[in-house]
Amino acid sequence: MTLATLPAAVEKFSTAYESLLTRSSNTTGWLNVLRQQAWSTFSELGIPTKRRGNELWKYTNLQPLAAADFVYGVSGSVTRDQIKVAGPWDDAWNTIVVVDGKFNAELSNLNGTAGLNAGSLAEAIAGGTGDVELQLASLAGREEYAFTALNTAFIDDGAYVAVIDGTELKEPIHVVFVTSNATENRASYPRLLVDAGAGTSLVLIETYLNLAETAQFVAPVVEMFAGERSTIKHYRVQMENEKSFHLGTTRISQLGDSDFTSTSFAVGASIARNDIHTLLNAPGASCTLHGLYMTNGTQQQDQEISTTHAKPNCSSNQYYKGILSGKSHAVFSGKVVVERNAQKSDATQKDLNLMLSRGAEIDAKPSLEIYADDVTASHGATAGHVDRDTLFYLQSRGVSEDAAKAILVRGFAEEMLNEFKPTALNEFVERITDERIPILLAESDTIGTT
Amino acid sequence: MLEINNLHASVVDIENSEILKGINLKVNKGEVHAIMGPNGSGKSTLANVLMGRPDYEVTAGSVVFYGESILGLRADERAHRGMFLAFQYPAEIPGVRPWQFLKAALDSKAESRGEDKMSVRAFSKLFDEKVEAVGINPTLVKRSLNEGFSGGEKKRNEMLQLEVLQPSLAILDETDSGLDVDALRIVAEGVNSMRSPERSFIVVTHYQRLLNYITPDVVHILVKGKIVRTGGPDLALEVEKDGYKEYLAAAGANA
Numbered sequence: 001m002t003l004a005t006l007p008a009a010v011e012k013f014s015t016a017y018e019s020l021l022t023r024s025s026n027t028t029g030w031l032n033v034l035r036q037q038a039w040s041t042f043s044e045l046g047i048p049t050k051r052r053g054n055e056l057w058k059y060t061n062l063q064p065l066a067a068a069d070f071v072y073g074v075s076g077s078v079t080r081d082q083i084k085v086a087g088p089w090d091d092a093w094n095t096i097v098v099v100d101g102k103f104n105a106e107l108s109n110l111n112g113t114a115g116l117n118a119g120s121l122a123e124a125i126a127g128g129t130g131d132v133e134l135q136l137a138s139l140a141g142r143e144e145y146a147f148t149a150l151n152t153a154f155i156d157d158g159a160y161v162a163v164i165d166g167t168e169l170k171e172p173i174h175v176v177f178v179t180s181n182a183t184e185n186r187a188s189y190p191r192l193l194v195d196a197g198a199g200t201s202l203v204l205i206e207t208y209l210n211l212a213e214t215a216q217f218v219a220p221v222v223e224m225f226a227g228e229r230s231t232i233k234h235y236r237v238q239m240e241n242e243k244s245f246h247l248g249t250t251r252i253s254q255l256g257d258s259d260f261t262s263t264s265f266a267v268g269a270s271i272a273r274n275d276i277h278t279l280l281n282a283p284g285a286s287c288t289l290h291g292l293y294m295t296n297g298t299q300q301q302d303q304e305i306s307t308t309h310a311k312p313n314c315s316s317n318q319y320y321k322g323i324l325s326g327k328s329h330a331v332f333s334g335k336v337v338v339e340r341n342a343q344k345s346d347a348t349q350k351d352l353n354l355m356l357s358r359g360a361e362i363d364a365k366p367s368l369e370i371y372a373d374d375v376t377a378s379h380g381a382t383a384g385h386v387d388r389d390t391l392f393y394l395q396s397r398g399v400s401e402d403a404a405k406a407i408l409v410r411g412f413a414e415e416m417l418n419e420f421k422p423t424a425l426n427e428f429v430e431r432i433t434d435e436r437i438p439i440l441l442a443e444s445d446t447i448g449t450t
Numbered sequence: 451m452l453e454i455n456n457l458h459a460s461v462v463d464i465e466n467s468e469i470l471k472g473i474n475l476k477v478n479k480g481e482v483h484a485i486m487g488p489n490g491s492g493k494s495t496l497a498n499v500l501m502g503r504p505d506y507e508v509t510a511g512s513v514v515f516y517g518e519s520i521l522g523l524r525a526d527e528r529a530h531r532g533m534f535l536a537f538q539y540p541a542e543i544p545g546v547r548p549w550q551f552l553k554a555a556l557d558s559k560a561e562s563r564g565e566d567k568m569s570v571r572a573f574s575k576l577f578d579e580k581v582e583a584v585g586i587n588p589t590l591v592k593r594s595l596n597e598g599f600s601g602g603e604k605k606r607n608e609m610l611q612l613e614v615l616q617p618s619l620a621i622l623d624e625t626d627s628g629l630d631v632d633a634l635r636i637v638a639e640g641v642n643s644m645r646s647p648e649r650s651f652i653v654v655t656h657y658q659r660l661l662n663y664i665t666p667d668v669v670h671i672l673v674k675g676k677i678v679r680t681g682g683p684d685l686a687l688e689v690e691k692d693g694y695k696e697y698l699a700a701a702g703a704n705a
Binding site: 235326388389391392394395396397399400407415 | 540552557617
């Protein structure tokens with residue numbers, strides 16, 4: 001395939017791609033083939049635009065991303081203290097720190113836990129650890145999707161987590177993807193591969209921090225394999241700076257009787273997408289996908305949530321909550337596909353939004369595609385505001401108007417905040433929410449209207 | 451304590467919507483006043499206007515509480531001065547626990563008075579005592595405010611708030627509506643236990659039955675936005691027997 005000229009939005013990435021090929025120390029043969037295939041896919045697709053009539057991007061304009069320039073491969077320095085201040089932290093956790101896409105052993109805090117193999121993805125690839133060759137890009141990176149292709153073309157390092165069969169981890173694994181401070185606009189492609197063996201039990205926290213003040217393009221890809229009877233509690237915290245672009249993809253494949261729970265906390269970035277898909281690939285698998293998103297200013301925050309029931313007797317639950325203010329925009333696109341032979345499936349979808357301003361917009365599209373006949377399914381979405389009666393009730397008890405508004409917004413978030421179980425993580429999301437609420441309220445004009 | 455003079459009020463932004471058409475009422479310290487009247491008489495409006503509900507607009511008259519005109523004050527400012535409204539339909543507020551909300555209420559009050567906020571420990575002690583006193587299920591108050599509460603539980607929760615906030619004037623807006631006899635007793639016990647020479651009550655009710663349990667000092671009959679008769683506790687019994695027909699006919703003739 002020869003293209004006379006690459007589209008401008010692709011051309012910008014090609015120099016970086018060439019430099020990766022010459023610079024990367026990771027010369028494993030199969031990885032090179034994988035990168036080349038992915039680069040070829042991305043070259044054809046480019047950055048998605050509305051113009052192409054792409055349903056996935058109908059409500060999200062990526063023009064600001066397509067128009068921006070980013071440098072690749074510039075890595076800065078980060079300290080442990082900076083990470084502790086910017087994100088959740090607990091010394092007891094098994095923490096892997098990835099700075100600008102590269103595993104950083106010094107900042108990581110691996111406690112040598114038995115049954116846990118956690119560290120650099122580059123090392124896992126070079127050493128042929130476990131099933132890394134089979135697993136990497138088997139869930140994300142080979143399909144016709146620009147951002148997983150782009151990430152896969154740039155696989156160099158990242159984090160690798162393997163939990164051996166039967167291991168029940170007491171402490172969470174925390175993977176911190178941190179973007180260092182820099183004056184340039186940079187691109188990074190964080191990658192995480194999680195292999196949870198049969199009968200394992202683990203908590204995995206994935207945190208995106210951004211220490212830069214300039215626009216950063218962060219396009220992470222996470223692949224997780226949930227073994228038979230495994231229990232995974234996953235948390236995703238997205239704290240990019242307000243100028244940045246975060247286009248994250250998470251793909252999970254679940255074996256029989258596995259239970260996967262994911263709770264997302266998305267507050268950062270100028271344009272952000274949390275695209276998560278669970279494949280219920282064996283009978284008895286269940287998943288719960290939860291999340292809280294908060295937007296203000298001109299932020300765009302997408303939740304692209306999908307589950308495929310491929311086998312019988314599986315259950316899925318999608319439940320998201322959004323708080324929108326200013327002229328911000330959020331999308332909830334929830335999809336559940338129940339395949340023909342996936343009888344006795346149980347699926348629920350719900351998206352509730354608290355609209356704090358008239359200028360904010362939510363596009364909520366819960367959808368069910370059911371090809372089996374013995375299925376229990378429900379879906380729904382709402383967009384409401386704090387009404388005058390509720391506000392008056394609190395005020396009549398002596399709560400000041402501002403405090404009453406904050407209590408009501410916090411009350412709306414509470415249910416999701418309670419889902420963040422590890423103490424240090426719970427305290428972190430509560431603190432960020434409490435800091436965020438006055439900012440949201442400052443841009444609010446619907447509270448107390450009838 | 452409370453003096454209402456020629457109070458007129460309408461629904462905000464709706465023309466010719468006058469509901470209160472010249473209310474005059476004086477409540478002294480320690481008194482319990484019952485306001486009775488048929489549906490649509492303006493009883494509930496009066497209760498809400500006194501508390502400062504923004505849905506209503508006062509077009510004439512005055513309300514003076516402890517010597518201060520309160521009509522320009524917000525609901526929270528009225529609460530800080532000692533007023534309380536028990537709602538007919540308390541709002542259900544997901545994610546907000548009664549404990550947290552009452553602490554915020556007391557904190558706001560302390561702040562407005564330039565006083566120190568109560569410590570979490572002291573407040574917890576107070577709260578637990580009141581929960582026990584009101585007989586509300588302790589697991590209930592750990593849940594979201596009023597969410598999924600039965601009618602009786604909501605009213606018990608209103609009484610809990612009354613106990614914690616210790617207002618000097620409590621207005622009960624048809625607190626008895628939709629209650630069975632047991633729940634009615636709860637409300638009555640709450641009120642009776644809090645009666646004191648320093649605290650007054652305005653009990654707004656359609657039916658006399660609540661007044662079997664709370665003996666008022668003064669009973670007013672409110673019809674078409676005006677108090678048409680004032681009397682002692684016996685007046686309530688009279689209304690129970692004869693209904694509001696006579697008053698409605700008279701008010702109709704005057705209209």
